[in-house]
Amino acid sequence: MTTKTIDERQAAHPRDVRGYDTETLRQDFLIERIFVPGEVALTYSHYDRMIVGGAMPAAKPLTLDPFPPTGTPFFLARRELGVINLGGAGSVSVDGERFELPSLDALYVGLGAREVSFASTDPANPAKFYLTSAPAHREARHQLIRKDDANTIHLGSAETSNKRTIRQYIMPNSTGTNQLVMGMTALEPGSVWNSMPCHTHTRRMEAYLYFNLDQAHRVFHFMGEPQQTRHLLVANEQAVISPNWSIHCGCGTSNYSFVWAMAGDNVEFTDMDAAPVETLR
Numbered sequence: 001m002t003t004k005t006i007d008e009r010q011a012a013h014p015r016d017v018r019g020y021d022t023e024t025l026r027q028d029f030l031i032e033r034i035f036v037p038g039e040v041a042l043t044y045s046h047y048d049r050m051i052v053g054g055a056m057p058a059a060k061p062l063t064l065d066p067f068p069p070t071g072t073p074f075f076l077a078r079r080e081l082g083v084i085n086l087g088g089a090g091s092v093s094v095d096g097e098r099f100e101l102p103s104l105d106a107l108y109v110g111l112g113a114r115e116v117s118f119a120s121t122d123p124a125n126p127a128k129f130y131l132t133s134a135p136a137h138r139e140a141r142h143q144l145i146r147k148d149d150a151n152t153i154h155l156g157s158a159e160t161s162n163k164r165t166i167r168q169y170i171m172p173n174s175t176g177t178n179q180l181v182m183g184m185t186a187l188e189p190g191s192v193w194n195s196m197p198c199h200t201h202t203r204r205m206e207a208y209l210y211f212n213l214d215q216a217h218r219v220f221h222f223m224g225e226p227q228q229t230r231h232l233l234v235a236n237e238q239a240v241i242s243p244n245w246s247i248h249c250g251c252g253t254s255n256y257s258f259v260w261a262m263a264g265d266n267v268e269f270t271d272m273d274a275a276p277v278e279t280l281r
């Protein structure tokens with residue numbers, strides 16, 4: 001068994017969150033350890049039952065074991081999985097089919113896959129597989145999505161410090177996804193604001209995993225209701241659970257990248273409720 005439950009996170013009412021202090025906010029919404037050498041480390045969130053975690057294999061492959069919070073005989077019995085490799089080259093095997101995953105390529109694994117394992121090509125430069133999983137009801141074929149094949153969108157400008165490139169990997173028009181929508185955003189040097197102007201989307205929760213951030217730097221991740229904003233100080237390779245009712249955007253002390261993933265009632269990336277800057281408090 002290589003899967004280790006790190007945590008289970010209950011959902012909170014936004015009215016209660018208004019009164020949270022820094023530590024309580026961090027306990028509920030920040031995941032500090034995603035990549036644990038030699039482990040599959042998972043956090044189960046009750047927001048849309050999204051599972052967020054990492055697999056960081058060393059010399060031996062790691063398996064995605066049955067996960068007690070799901071109460072199912074195997075992990076993907078009633079779920080789908082998104083994988084993006086943020087480390088050195090690696091491979092993912094799904095029921096005997098092997099998918100090579102160089103850095104920044106992605107894999108969608110459909111409902112029903114029984115045996116999933118993760119391997120690093122070179123244990124000295126281990127793969128870091130970032131994992132997100134949502135409940136699913138319909139089978140879909142497993143699919144590799146190369147970084148260069150992801151739908152790419154250029155947004156923002158240097159003048160507003162938010163020049164960035166969005167890559168949409170797991171999307172309803174490119175995979176058989178049920179709920180999961182997943183991609184990556186990279187900020188240009190000198191740009192520090194992500195997802196600004198910001199938004200909510202009460203139809204879907206979202207999770208962020210920040211990476212490519214130097215150890216001496218941090219991202220101020222903004223959350224909360226649009227008129228009750230709060231923030232989390234986030235370090236490299238830490239993740240944030242963003243509730244359906246919360247804004248989600250960030251400002252770094254340098255540029256950085258992040259993986260976003262969503263699950264909920266729809267899979268429309270553009271279905272957002274804008275929260276204009278001048279209305280935020």
Ligand SMILES: O=C(O)C(=O)C[C@H](O)C(=O)CO
Pocket residue numbers: 155164166184185194195196206248260269272
């Ligand atoms: O930089 C951005 O803008 C984003 O990456 C937006 C997020 O993906 C998002 O919040 C999608 O709902």
Ligand SMILES: [Zn+2]
Pocket residue numbers: 199200201206248272
């Ligand atoms: Zn969003």
